Amino acid sequence: xxxxxxxxxxxxxxxxxxxxxxxxxxxxxxxxxxxxxxxxxxxxxxxxxxxxxxxxxxxxxxxxxxxxxxxxxxxxxxxxxxxxxxxxxxxxxxxxxxxxxxxxxxxxxxxxxxxxxxxxxxxxxxxxxxxxxxxxxxxxxxxxxxxxxxxxxxxxxxxxxxxxxxxxxxxxxxxxxxxxxxxxxxxxxxxxxxxxxxxxxxxxxxxxxxxxxxxxxxxxxxxxxxxxxxxxxxxxxxxxxxxxxxxxxxxxxxxxxxxxxxxxxxxxxxxxxxxxxxxxxxxxxxxxxxxxxxxxxxxxxxxxxxxxxxxxxxxxxxxxxxxxxxxxxxxxxxxxxxxxxxxxxxxxxxxxxxxxxxxxxxxxxxxxxxxxxxxxxxxxxxxxxxxxxxxxxxxxxxxxxxxxxxxxxxxxxxxx
Numbered sequence: 458x459x460x461x462x463x464x465x466x467x468x469x470x471x472x473x474x475x476x477x478x479x480x481x482x483x484x485x486x487x488x489x490x491x492x493x494x495x496x497x498x499x500x501x502x503x504x505x506x507x508x509x510x511x512x513x514x515x516x517x518x519x520x521x522x523x524x525x526x527x528x529x530x531x532x533x534x535x536x537x538x539x540x541x542x543x544x545x546x547x548x549x550x551x552x553x554x555x556x557x558x559x560x561x562x563x564x565x566x567x568x569x570x571x572x573x574x575x576x577x578x579x580x581x582x583x584x585x586x587x588x589x590x591x592x593x594x595x596x597x598x599x600x601x602x603x604x605x606x607x608x609x610x611x612x613x614x615x616x617x618x619x620x621x622x623x624x625x626x627x628x629x630x631x632x633x634x635x636x637x638x639x640x641x642x643x644x645x646x647x648x649x650x651x652x653x654x655x656x657x658x659x660x661x662x663x664x665x666x667x668x669x670x671x672x673x674x675x676x677x678x679x680x681x682x683x684x685x686x687x688x689x690x691x692x693x694x695x696x697x698x699x700x701x702x703x704x705x706x707x708x709x710x711x712x713x714x715x716x717x718x719x720x721x722x723x724x725x726x727x728x729x730x731x732x733x734x735x736x737x738x739x740x741x742x743x744x745x746x747x748x749x750x751x752x753x754x755x756x757x758x759x760x761x762x763x764x765x766x767x768x769x770x771x772x773x774x775x776x777x778x779x780x781x782x783x784x785x786x787x788x789x790x791x792x793x794x795x796x797x798x799x800x801x802x803x804x805x806x807x808x809x810x811x812x813x814x815x816x817x818x819x820x821x822x823x824x825x826x827x828x829x830x831x832x833x834x835x836x837x838x839x840x841x842x843x844x845x846x847x848x849x850x851x852x853x854x855x856x857x858x859x860x861x862x863x864x865x866x867x868x869x870x871x872x873x
Contacts, residue, residue, distance in 0.1 A: 470592055471574040473654060477595060478567040480650050484607070491614075503617060507610065514606030515560045517738060518598055522562040524731045525594060526553055563598060570595055596658040603651040604742040608689060611644040615693035616700075652681045673815035680811055683804030685746050687797040688770060694793065695773040698780035707744065710769070715740030721751040721758075763805065770801060 488511055495504035530550070556562050570591040577588045656677045696703040718736040726732040742748045747762050749755055774797060781790060 468578050470589065471571070471578045473657070474567070474570045474574050474592060474595070476650070477599065477654065478564075478571060481564070481567060481599075484644070488606075488610070503613070506613060510606060510609050510613070514602055514609075515563075517605050517734070518602050519557045519560055519562050520734055521598060521601055521731075521738075522566060523554070523557045524726060524728065524734075526557075526562075528727045563602070566591070566595055566598065593658050596655050599651050600655050600742075601738055603648050604745055605738065607644040607648050607651075608685065608745045611648070612689050612693050612696070614644070615690060616696045619693060619697035620700075648685065649678065649682065652678045673811065676807055676811045676815055680804055680807035681746060683800050683807060687801040687804070688745055688766065690793065690797055691770045691773040691777075694777040698777055710744055711737075711740045713740075714743040717743075718750055723750050725750070767801065771798070774798070 488507070492504055492507050492511070495501075495507060553562065553565075556565050570588065573588045573591060653674055656674050660673075692703065695706075715737050718739040719733075723732065723736055723739070725735045739748060739750055743762065747759060747766075749759070751758075774794060778790070778794060783790070
């Protein structure tokens with residue numbers, strides 16, 4: 458079995474890190490701008506809904522970041538790794554705790570990744586593997602942030618446009634002017650960038666012979682975009698006519714999805730509290746898009762999920778069609794009724810195309826050499842181990858968070 462070769466930190470990784478922090482700051486700035494406009498215009502309901510989404514998203518991301526910080530500190534030789542790599546927070550626990558309480562932990566991770574990447578790429582210093590380790594964590598945190606903030610916020614903004622009856626496809630009139638356009642564009646960009654960045658992180662774990670080209674990332678992006686966009690639109694359309702029922706719809710589906718994640722026996726986090734946070738987050742992700750969380754029977758679970766979501770989407774569209782105002786929606790109702798199911802169908806076809814033509818069909822997590830007695834079991838960290846400082850230290854670390862998702866994503870069972 459071929460062991461995955463280590464991917465050295467490159468200028469592309471540095472560019473992705475810089476774009477990632479720029480996207481994060483732009484998204485955050487547009488959120489503050491939009492919230493201020495809601496408040497200034499007296500739309501206090503939407504203001505508090507938006508603030509609630511931002512606060513919940515930030516809290517969830519900071520919790521994940523803090524849990525991972527504690528886990529990384531407990532790994533063998535973590536102090537030497539962080540000091541040698543000149544990590545931004547290093548081993549300063551109190552400082553890290555304060556930054557996470559102030560909701561700045563995620564931003565500091567971005568800064569740390571850029572700093573470490575600059576030292577490795579530009580100054581040619583050591584710590585390349587630690588820089589890659591950091592980018593993998595950021596990729597997963599951006600995924601969580603996207604479905605906790607960007608996807609719900611995009612749904613909210615479309616709902617606001619529909620609710621105020623100013624979504625005109627010809628005149629392009631928006632209820633809040635430029636800030637609404639900026640917010641929608643920022644949320645859409647954030648979702649699109651997350652898709653490409655997450656898939657790029659997955660690819661970095663593959664052995665050389667299974668490396669995928671950018672064509673696979675394009676198909677992966679189209680598959681997710683064409684499935685997420687109709688889902689968000691259907692939710693917003695139904696909310697525009699039955700807003701009260703959509704809250705019950707979300708709570709019911711989110712609870713069911715979280716319990717389904719529990720029934721699958723997920724083992725992503727290192728504590729019981731962290732694991733339930735992860736399951737609750739997976740329930741939120743499943744409300745918008747498919748996300749594999751467990752080995753075995755992947756194809757059957759994916760089929761069940763997409764069948765359920767397709768049925769739910771059809772019910773949402775039918776409900777909107779029956780309760781819409783035919784006069785106010787006549788400029789776009791029929792077009793949406795036809796386009797959204799077609800986009801969803803194309804998304805499923807692109808997913809099938811990906812697994813038939815681009816998915817590494819013969820890839821397997823490499824078998825690990827016998828480790829010391831306190832080594833983690835293969836079921837937990839099965840993909841790749843590496844030294845943090847380019848073999849300068851003997852201790853081994855595994856980014857088991859990303860590696861576990863790689864093992865599930867590249868499972869043979871998903872080959873169609």
